[in-house]
Amino acid sequence: MLTYCTGGIKCEKASAFLLEQGFEDVYQLHGGIIQYGMDVGGEDFEGKCYVFDNRLAVDVNKVNPKVVSTCHVCGTVSDRMVNCANPTCNIHVPICENCGWELEGACSTSCQAHPEKRPYDGTGYYVKKSNGYNPYLGLQRKPNKEKIKNLQHEQDNTCV
Ligand SMILES: [Zn+2]
Numbered sequence: 001m002l003t004y005c006t007g008g009i010k011c012e013k014a015s016a017f018l019l020e021q022g023f024e025d026v027y028q029l030h031g032g033i034i035q036y037g038m039d040v041g042g043e044d045f046e047g048k049c050y051v052f053d054n055r056l057a058v059d060v061n062k063v064n065p066k067v068v069s070t071c072h073v074c075g076t077v078s079d080r081m082v083n084c085a086n087p088t089c090n091i092h093v094p095i096c097e098n099c100g101w102e103l104e105g106a107c108s109t110s111c112q113a114h115p116e117k118r119p120y121d122g123t124g125y126y127v128k129k130s131n132g133y134n135p136y137l138g139l140q141r142k143p144n145k146e147k148i149k150n151l152q153h154e155q156d157n158t159c160v
């Protein structure tokens with residue numbers, strides 16, 4: 001059995017789980033499918049690799065690429081991934097270049113008419129806005145010089 005993922009991290013977990021479930025002969029693609037494509041050309045890999053950043057979908061096969069998806073709106077063959085411009089919908093679907101401009105990056109006419117619809121720049125990707133939460137805030141400790149001095153003093157005392 002072979003597991004693979006985009007960058008080679010998620011399949012680590014998957015293969016560990018499979019081994020735990022009693023499967024033998026579990027392998028994983030070292031470095032992930034993107035690296036595999038770069039190293040050996042990705043021949044016979046069909047479609048693109050969907051990713052979670054602004055690239056949305058990346059090429060793997062540079063030898064005999066095949067488009068396996070169709071436009072969500074008009075049904076023509078298209079591998080152009082778009083994040084719907086309506087933030088309350090937010091769906092990621094293939095939308096062809098024409099439909100992208102026609103619906104201004106929305107996946108449907110109702111999403112196009114949504115009052116919160118984001119402006120479409122032709123990329124179909126929107127930078128996530130931070131809510132201001134910082135998990136590292138308050139975790140930084142400043143060295144307490146007085147405490148260090150006392151510790152030093154205590155150590156000196158124990159030596160006596
Ligand atoms: Zn279309």
Ligand SMILES: [Zn+2]
Nearest residue numbers: 084089107111
């Ligand atoms: Zn939508």
